[in-house]
Amino acid sequence: MDVTTAFSEALGLIFGADPKFLQIVGLSLRVTLTAVLLAAMIGLPLGAWLAVSRFPGRNLVIIFINGMMGLPPVVAGLMVFLLLSRSGPLGAWGLLFTPAAMVIAQALLVLPIVIALTRGTTEELWLEYREHLTSLGVSGLRAVPTLLWDGRFALATGLLAGFGRASAEVGAVLIVGGNIANYTRTMTTTIALETSKGDLPLALGLGIVLMGLTFLINGLAFGASRIGARFAG
Amino acid sequence: MRAPASILPLRVENLAFEAEGKSLLGPLSFELPRGGITAIIGPNGAGKSLLLRLCHGLIAPASGRVNWAVEEGMLAGRKRHAMVFQRPVMLRRSARANLQHAASVTHAGRRVEDALERFGLASLAERPARLLSGGEQQRLALARAWLLEPEVLFLDEPTSQLDPGATRQIEASLERLAAEGVTLLMTTHDLGQARRLARRVLFLNRGALVEDAEASAFFTAPRSEKARSFLAGDLLW
Numbered sequence: 001m002d003v004t005t006a007f008s009e010a011l012g013l014i015f016g017a018d019p020k021f022l023q024i025v026g027l028s029l030r031v032t033l034t035a036v037l038l039a040a041m042i043g044l045p046l047g048a049w050l051a052v053s054r055f056p057g058r059n060l061v062i063i064f065i066n067g068m069m070g071l072p073p074v075v076a077g078l079m080v081f082l083l084l085s086r087s088g089p090l091g092a093w094g095l096l097f098t099p100a101a102m103v104i105a106q107a108l109l110v111l112p113i114v115i116a117l118t119r120g121t122t123e124e125l126w127l128e129y130r131e132h133l134t135s136l137g138v139s140g141l142r143a144v145p146t147l148l149w150d151g152r153f154a155l156a157t158g159l160l161a162g163f164g165r166a167s168a169e170v171g172a173v174l175i176v177g178g179n180i181a182n183y184t185r186t187m188t189t190t191i192a193l194e195t196s197k198g199d200l201p202l203a204l205g206l207g208i209v210l211m212g213l214t215f216l217i218n219g220l221a222f223g224a225s226r227i228g229a230r231f232a233g
Numbered sequence: 234m235r236a237p238a239s240i241l242p243l244r245v246e247n248l249a250f251e252a253e254g255k256s257l258l259g260p261l262s263f264e265l266p267r268g269g270i271t272a273i274i275g276p277n278g279a280g281k282s283l284l285l286r287l288c289h290g291l292i293a294p295a296s297g298r299v300n301w302a303v304e305e306g307m308l309a310g311r312k313r314h315a316m317v318f319q320r321p322v323m324l325r326r327s328a329r330a331n332l333q334h335a336a337s338v339t340h341a342g343r344r345v346e347d348a349l350e351r352f353g354l355a356s357l358a359e360r361p362a363r364l365l366s367g368g369e370q371q372r373l374a375l376a377r378a379w380l381l382e383p384e385v386l387f388l389d390e391p392t393s394q395l396d397p398g399a400t401r402q403i404e405a406s407l408e409r410l411a412a413e414g415v416t417l418l419m420t421t422h423d424l425g426q427a428r429r430l431a432r433r434v435l436f437l438n439r440g441a442l443v444e445d446a447e448a449s450a451f452f453t454a455p456r457s458e459k460a461r462s463f464l465a466g467d468l469l470w
Binding site: 125128129131132134135136137138142146150151228230231232 | 286289291312315316318322324325326327334335338339361363381
């Protein structure tokens with residue numbers, strides 16, 4: 001099949017709302033959005049707490065988290081695999097090769113990004129706000145909601161970056177999801193599989209959707225920073 | 234037994250501050266009774282801002298005490314002293330939201346709308362606070378402090394970055410606050426401002442309280458050689 005035909009069939013899959021195609025896109029979005037939400041719920045307060053706290057070993061924790069931002073997805077997948085495998089500590093939960101396992105793996109990849117970006121953003125704000133907030137009797141942990149709210153536009157950009165990383169990731173979800181048709185097959189794992197099989201239209205179609213997502217995320221991140229500059233100063 | 238009606242007088246006793254083994258302030262003592270504007274003046278590095286921060290409890294002294302008439306300057310569970318900084322800290326929100334934040338975290342007794350009205354900020358209420366002019370930001374900082382119903386207001390060089398018009402507005406606000414019974418302790422580099430506003434002057438030099446006098450007496454007949462030199466415009470070492 002030549003590229004022109006493959007491209008034309010790929011567009012047919014997208015605009016024809018092919019059920020199999022939509023199922024894969026839908027699962028990918030559900031897994032990634034859930035993973036980012038989970039990472040945000042843990043990472044935002046944790047990052048802000050790290051920004052306002054002072055304790056022995058804090059710098060080591062920061063270095064560790066920053067290092068984890070470069071965690072190779074296959075290693076993250078392997079870690080979650082070991083954790084969820086039948087002989088692993090959470091094997092009894094029976095989550096391996098399910099979408100839930102994929103969510104955990106992607107959350108593990110996104111979490112360090114969220115924590116590190118939150119710490120950086122809120123620490124900068126804390127340096128600026130500390131005297132004022134302390135003067136109002138708001139110090140330490142009580143300052144966290146104020147810092148998160150005032151850093152909301154920068155943090156939204158960070159979450160979008162996390163979404164970008166998770167949605168484009170293939171190694172971790174392949175290991176813990178198993179790439180099972182109609183169950184754990186995501187856009188990235190499908191592209192890898194279908195390309196190797198020579199089914200280019202499906203791979204191309206999903207590739208176009210992924211690229212569209214990337215541009216959308218960048219547009220939203222740009223919008224968030226512009227809105228922040230306009231409404232928050 | 235009746236609860237105390239005021240957090241004043243403030244008694245500062247042998248207060249000292251040091252950093253990295255170097256003495257930066259004190260030991261010094263003075264008393265701040267109720268009412269009026271007291272100006273802390275002196276050259277750069279005299280310890281003026283440090284003294285305000287120690288009194289307001291933002292930093293801990295190396296030794297000595299800041300004694301309010303009631304513990305920590307609190308009445309009915311609320312801190313009754315506030316501070317306005319040289320560079321007002323503006324949260325990344327609208328002017329109104331800055332006031333609402335202060336009101337909510339301190340359970341302030343006054344209304345945000347009244348604060349906006351009183352300090353001439355009603356038409357700027359929805360503007361991002363960080364995009365206001367320097368004078369508007371300082372008025373917002375004053376409004377934010379006023380919300381807290383302070384008995385004592387500490388002001389660190391409140392007009393040092395403002396033009397004469399904005400300075401006049403801030404000074405008018407300070408005089409109004411003083412007339413309403415708020416006790417003001419402010420640092421200033423502007424001797425003209427100290428002459429215009431202050432009833433009393435604390436003159437600091439190199440961390441020491443050199444003179445504590447009525448403003449009129451200080452400006453007409455300072456007792457110390459250092460103060461005479463300072464008022465004459467000499468550079469103090």
